Amino acid sequence: MALAHFLVIVLLGAPLLLFPCAEASEVGVSYGRIADDLPDPEAVVQLLQDNGITMVRLYDADPEVLSALANTGIKVIVMMPNEEVAAAAENPSYALQWAQCNVSDYYPDTLINGVAIGNEVFELKQPDLNRKLVGAMTNVHAALVQLGLADDIKVSTPIAFTAFRNTFPPSDSRFKDDIAQSVMKPMLQFLRRTGSYLSVNPYPFFAYADNPRDIPLDYALGYNKTGVVDQNTGLRYHSLLDAMMDATFYAMENLTGHINTMQSGGTNGGDTKWSESGWASNGQIKPGKKSLPDGGSLLEASDGFQLATVANAQAYNNYVINRVLSGKTGTPYRPNADMDIYIFALFNENKKGDGPDDVEQYFGLFCPDMEKVYEFDFRGGAGSDVHQP
Numbered sequence: 001m002a003l004a005h006f007l008v009i010v011l012l013g014a015p016l017l018l019f020p021c022a023e024a025s026e027v028g029v030s031y032g033r034i035a036d037d038l039p040d041p042e043a044v045v046q047l048l049q050d051n052g053i054t055m056v057r058l059y060d061a062d063p064e065v066l067s068a069l070a071n072t073g074i075k076v077i078v079m080m081p082n083e084e085v086a087a088a089a090e091n092p093s094y095a096l097q098w099a100q101c102n103v104s105d106y107y108p109d110t111l112i113n114g115v116a117i118g119n120e121v122f123e124l125k126q127p128d129l130n131r132k133l134v135g136a137m138t139n140v141h142a143a144l145v146q147l148g149l150a151d152d153i154k155v156s157t158p159i160a161f162t163a164f165r166n167t168f169p170p171s172d173s174r175f176k177d178d179i180a181q182s183v184m185k186p187m188l189q190f191l192r193r194t195g196s197y198l199s200v201n202p203y204p205f206f207a208y209a210d211n212p213r214d215i216p217l218d219y220a221l222g223y224n225k226t227g228v229v230d231q232n233t234g235l236r237y238h239s240l241l242d243a244m245m246d247a248t249f250y251a252m253e254n255l256t257g258h259i260n261t262m263q264s265g266g267t268n269g270g271d272t273k274w275s276e277s278g279w280a281s282n283g284q285i286k287p288g289k290k291s292l293p294d295g296g297s298l299l300e301a302s303d304g305f306q307l308a309t310v311a312n313a314q315a316y317n318n319y320v321i322n323r324v325l326s327g328k329t330g331t332p333y334r335p336n337a338d339m340d341i342y343i344f345a346l347f348n349e350n351k352k353g354d355g356p357d358d359v360e361q362y363f364g365l366f367c368p369d370m371e372k373v374y375e376f377d378f379r380g381g382a383g384s385d386v387h388q389p
């Protein structure tokens with residue numbers, strides 16, 4: 001008995017000894033609530049705990065949700081909605097009041113560790129608002145400094161992958177011209193100065209839908225044995241998610257002129273978080289879907305191919321979860337990169353998108369009745385192998 005106990009401790013302790021400095025990556029969920037049939041927040045928090053989910057991203061700072069998350073140890077990113085970004089930029093006292101009511105009043109009982117200023121603001125196509133974004137981030141950060149919270153709570157803003165151009169090969173990737181110098185450059189400087197991170201929403205799902213003829217499905221779902229080579233660098237990509245992550249790193253690096261800004265603090269690549277990624281289990285992609293690259297060719301029902309299936313969603317989201325749990329989070333260009341990622345979404349949301357046949361309603365890991373849409377395991381053990389070179 002005692003010997004068995006001892007062996008268990010040795011085995012459990014071994015990985016820690018092997019990687020004493022590794023800062024583990026973490027996988028969380030995006031808790032969207034655009035639905036009229038979701039369980040109440042208390043039940044949702046119980047669901048998170050029952051499933052070993054340790055971080056969530058919210059799309060607001062709802063008092064009931066934040067209270068339900070108190071004293072759970074779950075890390076929480078709250079969001080200032082897009083409609084409030086202009087006011088926060090123009091008025092520091094608005095930003096201060098916002099941070100007081102929506103962050104400081106709940107912290108530290110509720111473990112808020114980030115504030116998202118808007119969501120995919122560039123997708124609104126409001127150049128005036130784009131120019132206010134960094135101002136709003138700066139004012140909210142200043143508010144957190146004033147409240148004594150800036151060390152623990154970082155300010156960022158999730159951007160859609162459409163912020164980039166020429167994303168394949170990854171080494172050619174750049175921020176789009178209309179935002180590169182005017183918004184992204186000062187934003188990256190802000191993020192660096194405040195010890196924060198860039199938030200990006202990479203969706204291999206939409207990239208694949210845009211170009212199903214050139215992109216192998218298994219590459220989009222997680223792993224293709226042959227892979228695709230970036231001719232500029234000779235690096236081979238087995239996963240579209242890796243290619244999207246490296247496209248982000250190359251674009252950042254090109255804009256700041258810093259080779260390897262990501263590694264300045266160590267070996268981790270830790271100044272980027274993947275604030276949304278996921279795969280729908282049902283429905284059709286509706287034209288005009290926001291996360292698609294401009295001018296993309298959409299997969300239609302008439303193509304006779306169903307992209308959003310339970311099998312595909314299960315494959316992709318298990319790939320992401322198991323990838324993070326495996327610790328093999330590096331990319332071809334950033335072999336030591338961390339990978340903090342939020343799966344979109346916790347629930348299927350019946351008020352999203354354009355009717356019940358829209359994929360937007362089927363990104364959930366869970367149905368509103370809290371049944372899983374398919375099997376997955378945030379503690380490991382769902383069994384899928386993670387292939388990494």
Ligand SMILES: *[C@@H]1O[C@H](CO)[C@@H](O)[C@H](O)[C@H]1NC(C)=O
Nearest residue numbers: 060061062079080081101102
């Ligand atoms: C911020 O807090 C106020 C006061 O509790 C609340 O009315 C408002 O809805 C909150 N904002 C968000 C985005 O949840």
Ligand SMILES: *[C@@H]1O[C@H](CO)[C@@H](O)[C@H](O)[C@H]1NC(C)=O
Nearest residue numbers: 216217218224225226227228
């Ligand atoms: C893997 O990708 C190659 C192209 O790089 C493609 O020819 C092949 O069909 C893909 N494999 C599968 C199983 O889809």
Ligand SMILES: *[C@@H]1O[C@H](CO)[C@@H](O)[C@H](O)[C@H]1NC(C)=O
Nearest residue numbers: 172174253254255256257258
């Ligand atoms: C950024 O990319 C452009 C080409 O897109 C190149 O001319 C320029 O030298 C690059 N800048 C840096 C700092 O790498």
